[in-house]
Amino acid sequence: MSSSKNNLAICELIHPKIHGTAIESCGHYMIQWFISIDEFQNCITSRMIRLMKQKWWERTTSPPHPFIRAFWRIIAQPQYFTLQIVEDKELYSGETIAIVKTVWLRIFQRKCRNILNERKLAREKIKHLRYRSIHGKWPS
Numbered sequence: 001m002s003s004s005k006n007n008l009a010i011c012e013l014i015h016p017k018i019h020g021t022a023i024e025s026c027g028h029y030m031i032q033w034f035i036s037i038d039e040f041q042n043c044i045t046s047r048m049i050r051l052m053k054q055k056w057w058e059r060t061t062s063p064p065h066p067f068i069r070a071f072w073r074i075i076a077q078p079q080y081f082t083l084q085i086v087e088d089k090e091l092y093s094g095e096t097i098a099i100v101k102t103v104w105l106r107i108f109q110r111k112c113r114n115i116l117n118e119r120k121l122a123r124e125k126i127k128h129l130r131y132r133s134i135h136g137k138w139p140s
Helices: 037-041 045-057 071-076 102-123 126-135
Strands: 002-013 029-035 083-090 096-100
Touching: 002 045, 002 071, 002 096, 029 083, 029 096, 083 102, 102 126
Parallel strands: none
Antiparallel strands: 002 029, 002 083, 083 096
């Protein structure tokens, strides 16, 4: 398996009956388009995403996914086709799949948001305000 650096891309879940891929790549993301810096700055990505959504819903058949039960519900979500930070990997079968890295950024953002909310709630307490007025810093 070879790998490359992180890229911007628009990805979709692999469906073996639609994409005709090997079982080895099921459950992974397939890279539809790599996005260059120029395309990102010129806002071409929104047009690409709109085109992808339109093409998905023009399909007349909706075969069930062999591993993901909620596949069609996942596809129907408005945030499904979005710009992702991905690492592309080539499988032994020669297919290129995407490992989505944006998920980790979202988890980190959520953790930071929760920590900041906890601090905000803690700083509203009278004893913490008193501690800050005496010591000049918030309690740890």
